[in-house]
Amino acid sequence: MKTRLLVRRHSGMTRLTHWINVLALSLLLMSGLQIFNAHPALYWGAKSTFDRPWLSIGAAERAGRPVGLTQVAGKTFETTGVLGWSGKPGAARRQAFPAWATVPSWRDLASGRRWHFFFAWLFVINGLIYLAWSLIGGHIRRDLWPTRAQLRPRHILHEIVTHAQLKFPKGEEARSYNVLQKLSYLAVALGLLPLMVATGLTMSPGFNAAAPWLLDLFGGRQSARSIHFICASLIVLFIIVHLAMVVASGTWNNIRSMITGRYAIDVGGDVEGEVERAGQGESA
């Protein structure tokens, strides 16, 4: 007999900080794109080499029509409608990222910066609370740190193959995070997100005076700006995969577990705990 069991998946602190992070990161991303639009070009080093950006987004006229052009490492792509030139017919204009991706939707660097720094504070405070709680309370060690068995190449390969087939751990195995989840959450929480803060601070001329070593660490202010952009892009990539996995492995079960903390797993035989008959609630 199959039994549906509701297990406690996420603690209150994980859920609270997760949703504050959703809010802060969305607004940081969109206001960040507004700020990027003020000078849509990226460089390496201390200063801007205006004639040689490694990435730039602009517009030009081709055959009498405006086109959006995106240049990366010397290669130029036509990206009309999304990057460089976008907007509703008649109201299309030159803008690196489109209006629907920026906060505010109109061009306004001053407001973009206000949003960015307000939510940067929220993000940093939220992140520090999460990290302190996770380190002291053992969340990282207990839930996120891969076990020795999980780190075996065979196991990792197996997980990659089954993930690619959209087959996910079931039953008892689904009680804890799988190794790919653990590694990607750790890479984001301890890698990309702290890097966003550090490269962001490296762009601050005031903070430069307090921590000039950050300039050396990242190779100069314009390099820090480039790394800030690359890390933001990687976080967006993570979010896309994360959301795809949420949908593929049971949308409602996952969303419920991040709101109420309870996650349903199917187990065989008699079990202890809060039991719900199979067929009730959501079954994918």
Added chain:
Amino acid sequence: MNSAHRRGWLKGAGASLGALWIAACDRVSGSRQGQGVLARAEGLTRRAQRLVVDRKALAREFSPTLISANFRANGSTNPSDPDYVAHRANGFADWKLVIDGLVERPLSLSLAELMAEPARTQITRHDCVEGWSDIAKWTGARLGPLLDKAGLKREARYIVFHCADSLGGQHADGSGRYYESVDLIDAYHPQTLLAYAMNGQPLPVAHGAPLRLRVERQLGYKQAKYVMRLEAVADFAHLGGGKGGFWEDRGYEWYAGI
């Protein structure tokens, strides 16, 4: 629910949520209260930076090899204000820098007199609020000793820089004039200069001839060009839009260290 139906439903829900989200953000951006709440973070940033950055901590200085070949000029690059045009026409021979307001001894200094004051040369990075950076060598009179010469009164808390250019349009009441202000921490910072030379040459018109401010731990819009007068004040609420600077009156942060 079959999966195609579910996907369609999720897509629709996602799109509606997205539209709602954008509308909500725009509403906040467009409202005074919304902007007021967001602007609270500025005070937090300023206090936090004042806490962790030593008053005298220096901005990084660079080697001459890193000087930008083509330093970008932003804002006014060739003011058409009649007074400025006249000064420019005779090579700033009659130009004088006025230092007044809450000072014991108001000063009026010619360019030659200013060049005889304690000077400093530094190769620093200029960071535009738009995101780009350029590097140049600046030579100028240190602001701190000049203020000591004029003798700040006890009530003085900010130094306002009145400029010759009308970036906001030439109006009879002078409301389009560029101006800036810094507090006394930045005014007395060892790298804060009234620069009259750039890369060893007299300051070019595009970069603020004859005199511009360098306040190296803040963004480009604080580096007022075409400086005509320094005024020591207790408060800048009565000036311009009341926010302490041309761009500040247009929504940018007064503390531009970030």
